[in-house]
Amino acid sequence: MSAAIEGSPNACEPLLRVEGLRTWFPIRAGILQRTVGNVRAVDNIDFEVAAGETLALVGESGCGKTTVGRSLLRLVEPQAGRVLFDGVDLCTLSKRELIPYRSDIQIVFQDPMASLDPRMRVRDAIAEGMRSFGIGANAAERTERVAALLERVQLDPAWMSRYPHEFSGGQRQRLCIARALAVEPRLIVCDEATSALDVSIQAQILNLLRDLQQDLGLAYLFITHDLGVVRYLADRVAVMYVGEIVEQGPTEQIFERPSHPYTQGLLSAIPSTDPGRRGISARVIGDVPSPANPPDGCRFHPRCPQAFERCGRERPPTYFAGEGSSRCFLSDPAAG
Amino acid sequence: MIGPVLRIDEVLTTFPAAGTRIPVVDHVSLEVHAGEVLALVGESGCGKSMTALSAMRLVPKPGRVESGNIQLCGRDVLALSVSEMRAMRGGEAAMIFQEPMTSLNPVQTVGAQVVEAIRLHERVSFVEARKRTIEMFDRVQIPDPEQRFGAYPHQLSGGLKQRVMIAMAAAMRPKLLIADEPTTALDVTIQAQILELLRELQRELGTAILLITHDLGVVNELADRIAVMYASRIVEQGERVDVLASARHPYTEGLLRSVPAAARRGEALHEIAGVVPSPSEWPAGCRFSTRCDRVESRCGDAVPTSTQVAPGHTVDCFVVADEVAQ
Numbered sequence: 076m077s078a079a080i081e082g083s084p085n086a087c088e089p090l091l092r093v094e095g096l097r098t099w100f101p102i103r104a105g106i107l108q109r110t111v112g113n114v115r116a117v118d119n120i121d122f123e124v125a126a127g128e129t130l131a132l133v134g135e136s137g138c139g140k141t142t143v144g145r146s147l148l149r150l151v152e153p154q155a156g157r158v159l160f161d162g163v164d165l166c167t168l169s170k171r172e173l174i175p176y177r178s179d180i181q182i183v184f185q186d187p188m189a190s191l192d193p194r195m196r197v198r199d200a201i202a203e204g205m206r207s208f209g210i211g212a213n214a215a216e217r218t219e220r221v222a223a224l225l226e227r228v229q230l231d232p233a234w235m236s237r238y239p240h241e242f243s244g245g246q247r248q249r250l251c252i253a254r255a256l257a258v259e260p261r262l263i264v265c266d267e268a269t270s271a272l273d274v275s276i277q278a279q280i281l282n283l284l285r286d287l288q289q290d291l292g293l294a295y296l297f298i299t300h301d302l303g304v305v306r307y308l309a310d311r312v313a314v315m316y317v318g319e320i321v322e323q324g325p326t327e328q329i330f331e332r333p334s335h336p337y338t339q340g341l342l343s344a345i346p347s348t349d350p351g352r353r354g355i356s357a358r359v360i361g362d363v364p365s366p367a368n369p370p371d372g373c374r375f376h377p378r379c380p381q382a383f384e385r386c387g388r389e390r391p392p393t394y395f396a397g398e399g400s401s402r403c404f405l406s407d408p409a410a411g
Numbered sequence: 412m413i414g415p416v417l418r419i420d421e422v423l424t425t426f427p428a429a430g431t432r433i434p435v436v437d438h439v440s441l442e443v444h445a446g447e448v449l450a451l452v453g454e455s456g457c458g459k460s461m462t463a464l465s466a467m468r469l470v471p472k473p474g475r476v477e478s479g480n481i482q483l484c485g486r487d488v489l490a491l492s493v494s495e496m497r498a499m500r501g502g503e504a505a506m507i508f509q510e511p512m513t514s515l516n517p518v519q520t521v522g523a524q525v526v527e528a529i530r531l532h533e534r535v536s537f538v539e540a541r542k543r544t545i546e547m548f549d550r551v552q553i554p555d556p557e558q559r560f561g562a563y564p565h566q567l568s569g570g571l572k573q574r575v576m577i578a579m580a581a582a583m584r585p586k587l588l589i590a591d592e593p594t595t596a597l598d599v600t601i602q603a604q605i606l607e608l609l610r611e612l613q614r615e616l617g618t619a620i621l622l623i624t625h626d627l628g629v630v631n632e633l634a635d636r637i638a639v640m641y642a643s644r645i646v647e648q649g650e651r652v653d654v655l656a657s658a659r660h661p662y663t664e665g666l667l668r669s670v671p672a673a674a675r676r677g678e679a680l681h682e683i684a685g686v687v688p689s690p691s692e693w694p695a696g697c698r699f700s701t702r703c704d705r706v707e708s709r710c711g712d713a714v715p716t717s718t719q720v721a722p723g724h725t726v727d728c729f730v731v732a733d734e735v736a737q
Contacts, residue, residue, distance in 0.1 A: 135598035135599065135600065135601075136598055243686045245686060246686070273454035273455055273625065273687070274454070274625070274627070274666060274669050274670055275454065275665065275666060275669045275682070275683040276686065277669070277671070278669035278671070278680040278681060278682050278683075279682050281671060281680055282679050282680050282682060285679070300598065300599065301671075302599070302672075303628075303670065303671045303672030304671045306671070306672060306676065307671035307672070307676055307680065308671070308676075326676070340600060341599060341600060343603075344599045344600045344602065344603035345599055345628065345672070346602075346603075346606070346626070346628030346629050346631055346632040347628055347631060347672065348627040348628050348630075348631050348655060348667060348670050348672065349631070349655075350631060350651060350652040350655035350656045351656075352631075353631060353632060354632075355603045355606065355607075355632055356603065357600070357603040357604040357606075357607045359600040359603075360604070361554075362568045362570055362571070362601065363568075363598070378600075
């Protein structure tokens with residue numbers, strides 16, 4: 076993917092590098108509201124997103140993928156770890172110092188109706204961010220930019236004085252994308268951005284996101300539970316399970332030769348639309364454990380079809396092999 | 412039993428809006444035979460849930476079934492008394508929904524709710540009904556069924572709640588199970604478990620299933636036959652392999668091609684232009700004509716009727732009908 080990386084202090088440095096990110100939510104109880112435990116939503120994870128690249132963060136509900144996205148923007152405060160954007164650790168910045176980076180990283184949520192102010196005209200919703208970041212010299216110039224952005228997301232610029240409720244679900248998601256683009260971001264976090272849409276509308280939005288990436292060199296952190304979308308869109312994939320990244324690698328590798336038993340189970344559970352390929356398997360048994368009380372050892376071992384004694388005792392480290400990594404004793408190259 | 416378990420014939424269900432009545436189920440006909448799974452597929456608002464609710468006489472007011480004929484287990488649904496219909500629901504025909512949380516009573520244990528359902532239909536003692544409930548829980552693979560009997564819905568995960576709903580639905584050994592998006596709210600690993608369970612139940616009990624879903628993967632996994640709905644009408648119907656491998660209606664074709672899993676990376680996904688029109692914007696003639704890439708001038712003149720393209724495979728499209736005639 077051709078991407079504009081000039082302007083970054085070090086060309087080898089990825090656009091975003093996350094190291095040891097940890098976001099726990101305290102559980103308080105009693106009159107004194109003492110902390111009695113923690114929901115380990117994000118527990119010590121590392122990943123990178125290069126400029127112009129799409130990293131998909133996949134996992135089931137409650138695995139912490141949304142908290143990762145929110146932690147990057149410090150919409151929730153991480154307790155530990157570094158979020159390096161262009162080499163600058165966003166976690167050490169004051170609220171004031173953080174402001175300029177808020178235009179670099181934008182987020183698009185699942186439910187566009189909930190993220191658009193119902194009483195704000197489309198023009199104002201899109202221009203609001205531009206005003207805060209001083210993009211466009213005056214109102215007329217900003218309106219002109221709004222028109223161009225609407226056209227960019229294939230909406231009629233004449234609709235800019237309408238309200239969000241006058242648009243369909245897919246059109247509203249286009250509005251959210253236009254609003255994100257308005258402040259010229261370099262990374263867009265898409266948090267289940269197409270999950271609420273019907274498949275024919277989802278296809279339109281995915282095509283739009285793909286075109287925007289090619290034209291503007293955007294990087295995406297694509298948070299989703301839909302593996303079909305991941306395979307179509309992502310360059311690399313990180314699979315999350317109960318607050319941890321259990322496997323990471325290039326999309327082809329993850330889908331063709333998954334290493335971690337959880338990834339294998341996840342892939343074998345996706346129903347195909349190919350009439351010749353029927354027979355998903357429910358090899359991952361039971362339910363996802365609570366991140367407030369994760370199992371000892373490997374967090375996946377109670378559901379793992381390949382678990383052995385060591386898995387319940389010891390937490391597997393992350394083993395690296397080629398471009399991928401896997402957090403499973405079976406991936407230990409020393410074990411053969 | 413002779414004949415289909417469920418037979419819906421030319422059913423018209425309408426809702427009032429802006430001085431007229433809008434058809435949400437527009438002359439829909441389908442049959443579900445004993446032991447078979449028919450999937451009713453379509454995007455949001457196409458009328459697939461309303462078709463199922465019409466069959467159960469559960470269309471919420473002010474909607475109503477205007478005309479047509481519905482035969483459930485050989486009985487004329489529209490002619491049954493309220494109490495006869497009530498006995499049928501949960502007895503010969505059961506239903507499960509997308510959100511088990513909203514179908515279960517939050518202040519009653521799940522066991523008590525299944526017991527209540529059994530005792531509504533059969534004169535059995537509490538002890539007997541409890542025994543059967545625990546057997547049912549065991550059958551739908553709820554771990555520690557004795558313990559779970561006394562659990563409240565909020566204490567169970569989404570997958571377990573859906574298992575409770577299935578246990579309740581299957582307790583009376585229904586001839587027909589209507590499953591309305593039964594796995595849509597579940598994670599993919601849990602979805603796989605529930606689909607496997609439904610398939611087992613259907614095999615063991617011979618229950619016919621009317622599966623309502625928007626997920627073409629789920630359809631492929633479970634269905635024997637498929638009916639595709641668009642804007643309140645069925646546009647294509649046939650055997651699973653025929654519809655998925657040789658779809659003929661331009662809508663079905665487009666839908667299948669817009670699934671990302673089927674596309675190659677880097678290639679543009681197929682798009683169906685525009686959005687599903689609201690009933691007030693329905694075009695005259697074929698309702699898909701405004702989005703169709705094979706549209707001809709006559710498509711706006713009249714509503715196409717069903718043409719058989721292969722045995723048991725019908726398509727409502729003028730262009731396809733001509734191809735078949737040639």
